[in-house]
Amino acid sequence: MPSGNLGPMRTPPPDLAGRLLDASAELLRADDPPQLADVARLMGVARATLYYYFAGREDLLAFILAAHVREGGQVMATADDEALPAPERLRAVLAAMCSYLGARPFVCTGLLTAAGAGGRMHEVLAANDAVIGAHLRRILQEGVNVGTLGGTAQHNLDATDVADAANAAMGAVLLAVLGRAAATLDTTEPAFARKVAARIVDGLRAR
Numbered sequence: 001m002p003s004g005n006l007g008p009m010r011t012p013p014p015d016l017a018g019r020l021l022d023a024s025a026e027l028l029r030a031d032d033p034p035q036l037a038d039v040a041r042l043m044g045v046a047r048a049t050l051y052y053y054f055a056g057r058e059d060l061l062a063f064i065l066a067a068h069v070r071e072g073g074q075v076m077a078t079a080d081d082e083a084l085p086a087p088e089r090l091r092a093v094l095a096a097m098c099s100y101l102g103a104r105p106f107v108c109t110g111l112l113t114a115a116g117a118g119g120r121m122h123e124v125l126a127a128n129d130a131v132i133g134a135h136l137r138r139i140l141q142e143g144v145n146v147g148t149l150g151g152t153a154q155h156n157l158d159a160t161d162v163a164d165a166a167n168a169a170m171g172a173v174l175l176a177v178l179g180r181a182a183a184t185l186d187t188t189e190p191a192f193a194r195k196v197a198a199r200i201v202d203g204l205r206a207r
Contacts, residue, residue, distance in 0.1 A: 009063060009120070010053045017067070019043055024064050028106040030113065036060065061110060062120035066127050068107045072100045073131035080135070086143025087201050093135065094173060094197035101177045102187035108174045128170075136166035140204070149205050165204055172200050 012020070020027065023042060027034060035057055040047040054060045079096035080089055101108050111128065114121040140162045143149035176196045180187045 009059055012053045012063075016043065016045065016049075016053075017063075020060070020064060021067055024068065024104065025106045027064060028061065028110045030109055033057065058117075058120050062114075062124050065107065065110045065114060065121075065124045068104065068110075069124065069128045069131050072097060072107075073135065075100045076132065076135055080139070085148045086139050086146070087148055087205070089139045090136070090143070090169075090201045090204070091194075091197045093139065094169060094200055095193040097132070097170075098173050098177065098193035098196045099188070099190065101173060102180075102189075102193060105177050105181040105187055108178045108181075111174060112178075132170060133163070133166050136169055137162050140165050169200050169204065172196070172203075 011017070020039075020043065023039075026042065027039060034042065036050050036054065037047055039060065040050050043050070050060070054063065076093040076096045079092045081092065082089070084092070111124070114124045140149070144162060173196060177187050180192065186192070
């Protein structure tokens with residue numbers, strides 16, 4: 001859990017925030033990660049400027065990951081057509097999620113790292129759950145209620161079942177992107193995102 005003395009994080013100005021996000025791949029690398037002094041040199045700003053906004057590297061990484069969560073959530077929302085049945089909506093939003101992360105596999109690494117951390121990184125996971133997880137849960141719950149994820153409505157499935165399914169879907173996308181990246185295959189292929197989404201939805205359908 002986050003410690004009780006974590007105050008609100010200051011938000012850097014748009015220009016600096018944009019430059020930090022543009023450098024996400026470098027800043028989120030797991031091998032020899034840059035410290036704030038290194039980031040200041042990379043950004044061409046004084047160390048004091050970064051320390052004004054971020055207490056340390058964890059604050060910086062949390063800011064970057066949270067920004068990607070929000071941006072990814074917007075991409076998913078744009079792809080979601082609420083007039084469609086739940087399975088089609090799920091395929092669309094999961095493909096959008098996979099495409100977004102496929103262009104940014106370093107975000108997958110960052111989110112998995114956050115899963116084992118506390119403090120600010122725990123806040124990133126909470127934000128991911130509130131944005132990405134909640135979106136998936138809404139679609140899943142609709143499908144469960146009307147039976148579009150199976151032959152009939154499944155009123156025996158509770159909120160925990162739906163949450164577990166949403167978490168499984170998110171984890172599947174993260175690992176699919178990381179696995180493909182580790183194999184040095186193209187993670188940005190549209191067909192890759194579509195196939196991953198289709199397989200996840202097939203797996204979520206009630207048998």
